[in-house]
Amino acid sequence: MMFIMKQIIGQNIQVLDLPGWNFNVQSGECVYLSGPSGSGKTVLLRAVADLDPHQGMVELDGVSTNSMPAHDWRRKVALVPAETHWWSATVAGHMQAPDEELLAELGFEPGVLAWEVARLSSGEKQRLGFLRALQQNPEVLLLDEPTANLDSQYTAAIERYVAGLCERQGMAVIWVTHDSEQQQRIARRGWQITPEAISEVML
Amino acid sequence: MNLISLSPYDLTLAASLVILLALLSVKMQLGVARQLLVAGLRTVAQLMLIGLILKSIFSYVHLGWISLLSIIMLMLAGREVMARQKYRLAGWWGFGLGTMSMFISSFSITLIALNVIVSVEPWYTPQYSIPLLGMMLGNTMNGIALGQDRLNQSAWQQRSIIEGKLMLGWSWSQAIADIRHDSIRTGLMPIINAMAAAGIVSLPGMMTGQILAGTEPMEAVKYQILIMFLITAGTGFGTLVAVWVGSRRLFDDRERLRLERLSINS
Numbered sequence: 053m054m055f056i057m058k059q060i061i062g063q064n065i066q067v068l069d070l071p072g073w074n075f076n077v078q079s080g081e082c083v084y085l086s087g088p089s090g091s092g093k094t095v096l097l098r099a100v101a102d103l104d105p106h107q108g109m110v111e112l113d114g115v116s117t118n119s120m121p122a123h124d125w126r127r128k129v130a131l132v133p134a135e136t137h138w139w140s141a142t143v144a145g146h147m148q149a150p151d152e153e154l155l156a157e158l159g160f161e162p163g164v165l166a167w168e169v170a171r172l173s174s175g176e177k178q179r180l181g182f183l184r185a186l187q188q189n190p191e192v193l194l195l196d197e198p199t200a201n202l203d204s205q206y207t208a209a210i211e212r213y214v215a216g217l218c219e220r221q222g223m224a225v226i227w228v229t230h231d232s233e234q235q236q237r238i239a240r241r242g243w244q245i246t247p248e249a250i251s252e253v254m255l
Numbered sequence: 256m257n258l259i260s261l262s263p264y265d266l267t268l269a270a271s272l273v274i275l276l277a278l279l280s281v282k283m284q285l286g287v288a289r290q291l292l293v294a295g296l297r298t299v300a301q302l303m304l305i306g307l308i309l310k311s312i313f314s315y316v317h318l319g320w321i322s323l324l325s326i327i328m329l330m331l332a333g334r335e336v337m338a339r340q341k342y343r344l345a346g347w348w349g350f351g352l353g354t355m356s357m358f359i360s361s362f363s364i365t366l367i368a369l370n371v372i373v374s375v376e377p378w379y380t381p382q383y384s385i386p387l388l389g390m391m392l393g394n395t396m397n398g399i400a401l402g403q404d405r406l407n408q409s410a411w412q413q414r415s416i417i418e419g420k421l422m423l424g425w426s427w428s429q430a431i432a433d434i435r436h437d438s439i440r441t442g443l444m445p446i447i448n449a450m451a452a453a454g455i456v457s458l459p460g461m462m463t464g465q466i467l468a469g470t471e472p473m474e475a476v477k478y479q480i481l482i483m484f485l486i487t488a489g490t491g492f493g494t495l496v497a498v499w500v501g502s503r504r505l506f507d508d509r510e511r512l513r514l515e516r517l518s519i520n521s
Contacts, residue, residue, distance in 0.1 A: 122510035127424030137419035
């Protein structure tokens, strides 16, 4: 895998620098990432979160991955995987009580914490996985098809919420999605990735 | 009470019971007859061999020979630990970690026992040092093999969960803490059970042997208690080291889970 990742300044993240390209995300910006399956979208996100060995460099506010402990990096640069994984019997074993408004926005009542993980639907897991990742107060969100299991109502809720995060908190977001309508809704530019190359698309 | 020497006839009688069991298992198609016989033959051959070696080492006491025998025992135990794991650390780690953990725990505890507790003169007197070390290695080997096997297998099976925790900003140590606790508990379970059941459910083998060989029961009991405690300490410390170092080895310096460091034993 060849990722040469270079510097960025401000609260944003720079991704990869193939010859002639300079990839970065500004604070408060949401960029979509798209490409056929197997083209390396997940690999890219995992490299950015420093979960796999990779070449190159990723920087957040001028500070590179390697200059802080890996777990601190991952707290700031949060990856929400396409399929979330759970280890405790109840939801409460995975997160503290989130803000009630936020819960309601994503269609949950406060009692959700007592729910058994084994009985959650895939859509519920996806929404709760999203909430769980937000609890570490990341500066950058890497979302791997975060609405794949959701109906239009909750898809819209997630989209709205992420837009709010960008606006209010200056969150930088990379969002993997194949849905061209969704790409239009969430981002003003994106990256089209193939196994050979990556190209920038302005919407 | 004098020691009643066993004749070859006595042993043949005992062996015929095992053969009978093997015949029965052939009849019932259990598929263990071959293993049973091979293991039985190994027992005879290995014990005869060690008997001969001990006999010559006892009559010619020299630290060099005793050390050599100890090292060979350690290496064989290390190989056994490695062979018993389905998922093991690849390369030298697979052999090295178990062997090192056994060395640290078994050797140091045997040395303490010989020098401080039993205080034999000289401390390496083979009648004490070799059986003690053998017993330490045999039990520590079990604990380490069980602990490491559980650790590696759980890490392999729970990859997504471990990485899920890493994604939430947990440190490598937090991400594998559950598995590590389980693994250490698994390694210690047999010896804890043995201590709890000692004397009630089972008469420990060493004590039985001593009593059969004519030792006064209370003396045999005292030795058995000593051995039990030493074995527990050895197994415990050895398993702790093996599981702790092993769990660290599953991650790299950037706290990434590196399962390619495991190889699958088929």
